[in-house]
Amino acid sequence: MRILAIESSCDETAAAVVEDSSRILSSVVASQIAMHARYGGVVPELASREHLRAIVPTVRLALEQAGTTYQDLAAVAVTEGPGLIGSLLVGITFAKSIAAVHKLPLIAVNHIEGHIHAVASQNAVEFPALALVVSGGHTHLYEVLEGFRYRLLGKTRDDAAGEAFDKVGKLLGFGYPGGPVIDQLAPHGNPLGVKFTLANMKGNTLDFSFSGLKTAVLRWFEARDLSEEVAARRSLLAVHPRPTVEQWLQVTPQATLDVLASFQYTVIEELLRRARRSGEDIVARSLIISGGVACNTGLRRSAERASLPYPVFFPTLGLSTDNAAMIGAAAFPKLARGEFAGLDLRAKANLALA
Numbered sequence: 001m002r003i004l005a006i007e008s009s010c011d012e013t014a015a016a017v018v019e020d021s022s023r024i025l026s027s028v029v030a031s032q033i034a035m036h037a038r039y040g041g042v043v044p045e046l047a048s049r050e051h052l053r054a055i056v057p058t059v060r061l062a063l064e065q066a067g068t069t070y071q072d073l074a075a076v077a078v079t080e081g082p083g084l085i086g087s088l089l090v091g092i093t094f095a096k097s098i099a100a101v102h103k104l105p106l107i108a109v110n111h112i113e114g115h116i117h118a119v120a121s122q123n124a125v126e127f128p129a130l131a132l133v134v135s136g137g138h139t140h141l142y143e144v145l146e147g148f149r150y151r152l153l154g155k156t157r158d159d160a161a162g163e164a165f166d167k168v169g170k171l172l173g174f175g176y177p178g179g180p181v182i183d184q185l186a187p188h189g190n191p192l193g194v195k196f197t198l199a200n201m202k203g204n205t206l207d208f209s210f211s212g213l214k215t216a217v218l219r220w221f222e223a224r225d226l227s228e229e230v231a232a233r234r235s236l237l238a239v240h241p242r243p244t245v246e247q248w249l250q251v252t253p254q255a256t257l258d259v260l261a262s263f264q265y266t267v268i269e270e271l272l273r274r275a276r277r278s279g280e281d282i283v284a285r286s287l288i289i290s291g292g293v294a295c296n297t298g299l300r301r302s303a304e305r306a307s308l309p310y311p312v313f314f315p316t317l318g319l320s321t322d323n324a325a326m327i328g329a330a331a332f333p334k335l336a337r338g339e340f341a342g343l344d345l346r347a348k349a350n351l352a353l354a
């Protein structure tokens with residue numbers, strides 16, 4: 001059984017063919033990062049226009065690479081939300097057209113559920129599992145029960161973890177997205193060099209908050225005159241859209257490396273502290289960490305070293321950031337249950353998983 005999946009919730013146009021839940025026959029991602037980088041973040045209007053341009057060749061390539069035609073498909077799956085409304089619309093409209101023309105069932109998938117299946121479809125996850133979805137748009141902690149039923153345990157009250165990485169990166173002149181650069185430079189700084197305080201949550205103590213940490217980095221920045229080094233980094237970016245670590249190190253003094261390392265260390269502490277506590281609460285048998293921030297080397301290392309009483313599963317790097325293979329994987333249980341969407345399916349910018 002093969003499913004063609006389409007994902008267009010943010011700034012990647014993606015299509016994939018997945019067979020029998022877990023075999024990824026193809027996964028094509030047309031990234032718009034280079035375009036948005038010029039504006040320091042995703043520009044929604046430009047994103048939808050790019051999706052329109054990329055969707056046909058991306059889907060065609062995914063089918064071609066999988067050696068699949070529309071006749072071989074059991075269903076078409078598409079991201080219903082959450083995400084940018086104009087971006088979601090492109091994928092949904094295209095998926096509906098394919099479903100109508102080729103008489104295929106249409107399956108609507110929640111993007112966050114996709115991130116969870118990026119891990120669950122490729123590993124022997126045991127239930128109840130704890131799922132930490134950390135990306136540019138989400139920082140959510142769920143209990144995942146047998147049959148993929150979800151219970152929300154905590155979520156961010158302000159910035160998502162990836163958003164905090166991106167804002168700090170932008171503030172210090174590292175361009176967009178900040179996450180991958182901070183990840184590469186953090187090992188060159190002292191994670192205890194700058195003492196940032198952890199968020200003290202009132203109410204649901206499994207919720208997250210990163211705005212205080214972001215403000216603390218801003219205060220640190222404002223207390224010093226960093227205009228020269230920031231200007232040097234901006235000039236570097238103007239010449240090399242993707243500088244190497246060595247090039248970054250030439251324009252980044254030790255004090256700034258220390259603040260990056262300390263910032264990343266604090267984010268990881270926040271994430272793992274709550275994962276540990278909720279894992280105890282639900283007596284978790286696995287921990288899934290997924291989403292773009294799951295690419296972070298420091299987070300992977302710390303999670304492995306945390307000696308948690310259950311295995312921790314990360315997606316492969318290609319399945320961590322947005323892709324359509326995870327949407328295809330998440331569609332299989334719905335296919336088995338006959339849970340299909342109508343051609344009146346709408347994009348839902350704020351769709352919740354639970």
Ligand code: KG4
Pocket residue numbers: 010134135136137138161162163165166177178179180183291292293294295296297320321322
């Ligand atoms: O899952 P994703 O591709 O898109 C969303 O659904 O948001 O995640 C993108 C986010 C960005 O904020 C990016 O900075 C962050 O993931 N990210 C990282 C790393 N790679 C990507 N954050 C920290 N370390 C990384 N290595």
Ligand code: ZN
Pocket residue numbers: 111115135136291292321322
């Ligand atoms: Zn995502």
